[in-house]
Amino acid sequence: MKIWVIEGEGGVDNLRQVERDVPKPGPGEILVRMKANAINYRDLSTIMNPAARGIAGPRIPNSDGAGIVEDVGAGVTAFKAGDRVVGTFFQDWPAGPIHAGVMPSALGGPIDGMLAEYVLLKEGGALPIPDHLSFAEAATLPCAGLTAWNCLFEAGKARAGQTVLLLGTGGVSIFAQQFAKMAGIRTILTSSSEEKLARAKTLGANDLVNYRQHPDWEKNVMNLTDGRGVDLVIEVGGAGTLEKSALSVRIGGRISLIGILSGGQIDPTVFMRKSITLKGVYVGPRDMFRAMNAALVNNDIHPVIDATVDFANAQEAYRMMEKATHFGKIVINI
Numbered sequence: 001m002k003i004w005v006i007e008g009e010g011g012v013d014n015l016r017q018v019e020r021d022v023p024k025p026g027p028g029e030i031l032v033r034m035k036a037n038a039i040n041y042r043d044l045s046t047i048m049n050p051a052a053r054g055i056a057g058p059r060i061p062n063s064d065g066a067g068i069v070e071d072v073g074a075g076v077t078a079f080k081a082g083d084r085v086v087g088t089f090f091q092d093w094p095a096g097p098i099h100a101g102v103m104p105s106a107l108g109g110p111i112d113g114m115l116a117e118y119v120l121l122k123e124g125g126a127l128p129i130p131d132h133l134s135f136a137e138a139a140t141l142p143c144a145g146l147t148a149w150n151c152l153f154e155a156g157k158a159r160a161g162q163t164v165l166l167l168g169t170g171g172v173s174i175f176a177q178q179f180a181k182m183a184g185i186r187t188i189l190t191s192s193s194e195e196k197l198a199r200a201k202t203l204g205a206n207d208l209v210n211y212r213q214h215p216d217w218e219k220n221v222m223n224l225t226d227g228r229g230v231d232l233v234i235e236v237g238g239a240g241t242l243e244k245s246a247l248s249v250r251i252g253g254r255i256s257l258i259g260i261l262s263g264g265q266i267d268p269t270v271f272m273r274k275s276i277t278l279k280g281v282y283v284g285p286r287d288m289f290r291a292m293n294a295a296l297v298n299n300d301i302h303p304v305i306d307a308t309v310d311f312a313n314a315q316e317a318y319r320m321m322e323k324a325t326h327f328g329k330i331v332i333n334i
């Protein structure tokens, strides 16, 4: 089988396609013939600097992929050959709060990921693909989809009638826009691009702010909420946006913190003064993924795929993400 591996010091140019034997599923494992991967900013940053994540040797990148079960190992009862499946980001997080035992099981980080023609997953590290979704659509769910769900409803506790601030138009933010629309939550969405803002409007974004044209975008957010602030921010920006996010939140509001897109200095005073709850989020467990899938089915939601590249040209997907011209998700067809 063909696989892609991160080699040496990393970088998109150091991604190599190599051949390996197709693995055999051991007890409790399933062998999946991959049909699609979707990439996340985390996959790009892992490829660019594997050492920062403690990755030394060749490593298959990407947490997110979907395919068809080819074979199952001894004791597997949940899946059979021919089933359409999507992997879970963490192979060992069935349910409950995150704990240290979860961390070593992240695909495309501490263990090999999905950018391969065949992949072994744990039986408990996969879910059936909802019937209405293609392989490409299903591949977008494990990281970006589930993180958006967790940030909005679980960590963020958002509900109908509230207002949520979404930063940019990448994978997580666009999923969050779709889920917010589904749940009757008002959104204020920012972007560097007028064209992307117009696209977000078609997904139901209620208010739009161009953060390039309005570097003090927290003031726009306060004006749009009559001086009150939003109930929740899904913080994808990181240190470069966190303080402005805090200035955009209402007193007693929440921030779901996931991002590492930008750097900067933070003055923590505003978090105290506004009694803000800041909650770090790392994707989510399998039972939360199952609940999200039910919502996708019941609301006929399809993920937004902006661009698709072929497995042979996988490097192109990361180059696209580096340019940040995408809206929603970038997919690699296998």
Ligand SMILES: NC(=O)c1ccc[n+]([C@@H]2O[C@H](COP(=O)([O-])OP(=O)(O)OC[C@H]3O[C@@H](n4cnc5c(N)ncnc54)[C@H](OP(=O)(O)O)[C@@H]3O)[C@@H](O)[C@H]2O)c1
Pocket (backbone or CB within 6 Å): 039, 040, 041, 042, 143, 144, 147, 167, 168, 169, 170, 171, 172, 173, 190, 191, 192, 193, 196, 211, 236, 237, 240, 241, 257, 258, 259, 260, 261, 262, 281, 282, 283, 321, 324, 325, 326, 328
């Ligand atoms: N902790 C977790 O579980 C978890 C899970 C998923 C993602 N993340 C993190 O969340 C972030 C987003 O991930 P993603 O995969 O959705 O990324 P992505 O698809 O690459 O999104 C990039 C987009 O973010 C926007 N952006 C970049 N810098 C910004 C800034 N300073 N202010 C506002 N928006 C900015 C831009 O939107 P415009 O082009 O519209 O301006 C850009 O196109 C990353 O930092 C990622 O590491 C964390």
